[in-house]
Amino acid sequence: MTKKMTFPQKGLEEAAIWQAMECARQGDVDWRAGRLPGFYVHFANDDVDRIGKIALEKFHATNALGLSAFPSIKKFESEVAEWALSLFHGVGGVASITSGGTESIFIAMKTAREWAKVTRPEVTKPKMLISHSAHPAFDKAAKYLGLEVVRIMPRDDFKTDIAALKAALDEQTIIMAGSAPQFTMGVFDQIEELAALASERNIWFHTDACVGGFLSPFAEQNGHQIPLWDFRVKGVKSISADLHKYGFAPKGASIVAFSDAEYQQYQVFDFNNWSRGRYVTSTFAGTRSGANIAASWAVMRFLGNEGYCKIAEQIWTIRETLMREIPTIEDLFVYGDPELTVMSYGSKSLDAADIAAGLAAKGWHTVAPSLNPPAINLGILSLAFGEVVEAYLTDLRDVIAQLNAGEKSFDRSLIGTYGTK
Numbered sequence: 001m002t003k004k005m006t007f008p009q010k011g012l013e014e015a016a017i018w019q020a021m022e023c024a025r026q027g028d029v030d031w032r033a034g035r036l037p038g039f040y041v042h043f044a045n046d047d048v049d050r051i052g053k054i055a056l057e058k059f060h061a062t063n064a065l066g067l068s069a070f071p072s073i074k075k076f077e078s079e080v081a082e083w084a085l086s087l088f089h090g091v092g093g094v095a096s097i098t099s100g101g102t103e104s105i106f107i108a109m110k111t112a113r114e115w116a117k118v119t120r121p122e123v124t125k126p127k128m129l130i131s132h133s134a135h136p137a138f139d140k141a142a143k144y145l146g147l148e149v150v151r152i153m154p155r156d157d158f159k160t161d162i163a164a165l166k167a168a169l170d171e172q173t174i175i176m177a178g179s180a181p182q183f184t185m186g187v188f189d190q191i192e193e194l195a196a197l198a199s200e201r202n203i204w205f206h207t208d209a210c211v212g213g214f215l216s217p218f219a220e221q222n223g224h225q226i227p228l229w230d231f232r233v234k235g236v237k238s239i240s241a242d243l244h245k246y247g248f249a250p251k252g253a254s255i256v257a258f259s260d261a262e263y264q265q266y267q268v269f270d271f272n273n274w275s276r277g278r279y280v281t282s283t284f285a286g287t288r289s290g291a292n293i294a295a296s297w298a299v300m301r302f303l304g305n306e307g308y309c310k311i312a313e314q315i316w317t318i319r320e321t322l323m324r325e326i327p328t329i330e331d332l333f334v335y336g337d338p339e340l341t342v343m344s345y346g347s348k349s350l351d352a353a354d355i356a357a358g359l360a361a362k363g364w365h366t367v368a369p370s371l372n373p374p375a376i377n378l379g380i381l382s383l384a385f386g387e388v389v390e391a392y393l394t395d396l397r398d399v400i401a402q403l404n405a406g407e408k409s410f411d412r413s414l415i416g417t418y419g420t421k
C-alpha cells in the first residue's frame, strides 16, 4: 500500500521551501531549452516571458470576480476582449476571458445550448456534430451539459467529411463545430462550408481556434494563405482562441468570443435565489485570477500587431524547415497538408511508439503518438524549439537509422502523455 501523507504540522523556513521546490523540479522537462516539441508550453522569447511574469506578480492578489473592486482588471479584460474581436473581424460581438481553451469551449457550448432552448424549443435530445479530429474539450463540455456528441470520421485529407456529416444531421442537431486548425494534423476544417450548412438549418456554429486564433491573423497579414475561419464567415456564432497559446500570455487565459452581443444573455449565469443576493458570472469560475488577465493585457500591449507579425514569421520559418526536412528522412512523411504550425508525421514501416521512445531517450519530451493513424505530433508552439530544431532533426535521423538497423532497446515507458495520467 502506498504511504499517505499527513498535513504538515509546522511551517518551513522560506529557504527550505525554495530548496524543496527546486529539488522537486529536477525531473521537469527543460522547456526553455526547447526539449518539448509540440505540447504544453508556448514561448515567444525572454522579453515576452518577463513582461508576463512581472504583470502576474503586480496583480497576483486581484480577483476578477470582483470587477467593481478591481477596475484595472475590468479595463484589461474589456480591452483584451475588444482587441481580440477586432482581430477576428467581430466588431459588434462580445468576448470574455476564461481560464483556457477547455473553458472557452464549455462556455460556447453552454451558450449554444441555452440559445437553442429558446430558438429550437422542439428539440428534446440536443446533439452536437463534430469531426473526429475535434479536441476532447467538446465531449467534456457535452458531458457536463447533457448533450449528445456525434463524431464523424474525417476524409483522407483529415478535413471534415461533409457528406457524412450531412447524413448524420437531424432535427435534434443544435451545434456544429470545426477546428482552425485541428490539434493533431494541423489542417483547418472547411469553416465556410460548415457554417453555411449550419446557418441554413438554424444550427449554432463554433470555430475552435484555440490553437490558431492568435497566430492565423498575423500569418495572414504576413501574406500566407490561411483558410477563412473567423467572424468574416457568415454563420460563425462563437470562437474559442487561447491567449496562453499563440497569444503568448501566461497559462490560464483564453478568449471565448460571440458574433453578436445578443448571445450574452445565454452566456451568463445570473442567480438570485440564495441569501446573499444577485450573483452573476460570465464564465465557469467564481473567483478567478485577475493576474492572468493583467498579464494577457501586458503581453498584447508589449507586442502589438507588429510584434505578433514578427513572431509569426519566425514560427513560419521553423515550420518550413520541418515540412521540408522531415520527408527527406528515410521512411518518414508528413500527414495531410498542415496549414499552420502544428503537424504530424508517420513512418511507412516503423512503429510510431518506437520513434517516440527513441526521441524520448535522446531527451525530447515526446507525447504518446496519435493512434489512428499512428503519428508523432509536432508543433512549433515555442520559439525555444526553434532554437534547437536542427538538433531535433539530427536526433530524429539517428533514431530512424538506429531503428532501421534493428535497435530494440528504446524504453517506451519514457513516452509522455497528453493529459494528467
Ligand SMILES: Cc1ncc(COP(=O)(O)O)c(C=O)c1O
Pocket (backbone or CB within 6 Å): 100, 101, 102, 103, 135, 137, 179, 181, 182, 183, 208, 209, 210, 211, 242, 254
Ligand atoms: C484545437 C484545440 N482546442 C482546444 C484545446 C484545449 O485547450 P486547453 O488545453 O487550453 O484547455 C486545445 C489544446 O491544445 C486544442 O489544441
